[in-house]
Amino acid sequence: MTDIISVCGLAKSYGKKEVVHPLNFSVKKGEILAIIGPSGAGKSTLLRMLDTIEPASEGEITLFGEKVTKHSTHNLRNRMGMLFQKTVLFDRTVEENIALGLSYRHVSHEERQKRVTEILEEMGMSEYARRSSRTLSGGEGQRVSFARVLVTKPEILFLDEPTANLDPVATKLLEEMILHENRVNKTTIIINTHDQSQSQRLADRVAVMMNGEFVQIGSADEVFYHPTNERVAKFVGVQNLFTGVVRNGNATSGGVVFCPAPHVPDGIVQIMLRAEDISLSKTEIDPGRISVQGRVVSSDRAGAFLHVLVDAGCIFSVICPFRQTGDTYDPGEVVHIAWRTDAVHLA
Structure with a gap:
């Protein structure tokens, strides 16, 4: 696959405050890249720069394959689309709202009608065509907003927290639409999300953004199970983080041997182990794994799970x-x- 987006030294400052530090990365055609990170990390600003809504302070x-300039921006934007977190619909019918992007692109009336009819049928929303946008639920409104973007047939799609305000059912519907657009039309997609499980469900690669920079980028398995440092590990939900040592080919902490580490130099390491990767029992567990005995400190029910x-x-x-488990633990x-x-991951 070829790079459809390439970024070199891209940065953004507001006055003396640099909100996006110089970034270098690329996205391949047909790829889904999810950007996760805490609020204020610069994710939305980055998306607006890539969509050419926001001018960069530095970089290219x-x-x-074409550099973004003042002269190229208009034509490039016609090949891209953006869906925002907040649903924005005009006081018109659903079909009129969907057709707006086509009107701005001077698509003929006949072609507009054809595309709007097709996208509504594809989404199973044909019966909504003549309804007022004021009558829609939040999930329905966001689907119409998405249809308004998709009907323009973007080659690159930017999604800024598209399901943040939706219930689980509406979220699932929108995620299915995102995957359909990517798989059927090979659309390149960059999505900002606070929903880490969503990034694992949708993305080919995940980028962790903190304080205006990418601190790790890789597959979902790499990011969530092999974080590069303690800061990333805490953010992606690694609950067991221990400072340990490698000595005589083993990684240990608190007298516990976590794993063999024959290729890791002796010294201090960070030991990382996700809570869901640990088995718990009142009897001895399969000796084929690392097993230790301990005492329960606390036990709490959290929905379908026990912590x-x-x-x-x-x-x-x-x-x-x-x-x-079927057990309670006192x-x-x-x-x-x-x-x-x-x-076990060592860093």
């Missing part, structure tokens, strides 16, 4: 499906925990 953007803290030399956080109770050695 190349789209479709148990276990003191086994280190304080382990364990998350397991409540119905799967403070002070002796338990066994175990994990596969390949679930």
Whole structure:
């Protein structure tokens, strides 16, 4: 695949405050890139620069092999689309709202009608065509906003927190539409999201943005299971973070051997282990894994899951499906925990 977006030294400042530090990255044609990060990290600003809505303070953007300039912006924007977090609909019918982008592009009336009819049929929303936008729910309104973008047939699609205000059912519908657009039309998509599970469901690659810079970019498995440092690990929800040492080919902390580390030099390391990768039992667990005995510190029910803290030399956080265990765990109770050695990440 060829690069459809290429960024070199891209940065943005407001006065003396640099909100996006110089970035260098590229996105391949047909790829879905999810950008995650805390509020204020610069994600929306970056998206607006890529969509040429916001001028960059420094650096270059190349789209479709063409550098973004004042003269090229108009033509390039006609090949892209943006869906924002907040649904914006005009006081018109659904079909009139969807046709607006085509009107701005001077598409003929006949072609506009054809495309609007097709997109509504594709989304299963044909019966909404003559309805006023004022009668729509939040999820319906966001689907219409998305249809208004898709009907222009963008080659690059930017999505800025598109499901942030939607319920789970509406979110699922919109995610299905996003994947359909990518798979059927090979549309390149960059999505900003606070929903980390959404980034895992949708993206080919995930970029973690903090303080205006990318601190890690890679596949979902790389980012969520092999974070580059403690800061990323905490953000992506790694609950078990221990300072340990590698000595004699093993990584240990608090007297617990976490995994063999024959290729890691002796010294201090960060040991990372996700809570859901730890098994919990009142009896001994399969000896094929690392297994230790400990005592329950606390046990809390969180919906369908049980969150148990276990003191086994280190304080382990364990998350397991409540119905799967069928057990309750009382403070002070002796338990066994175990994990596969390949679930441990060292940094």
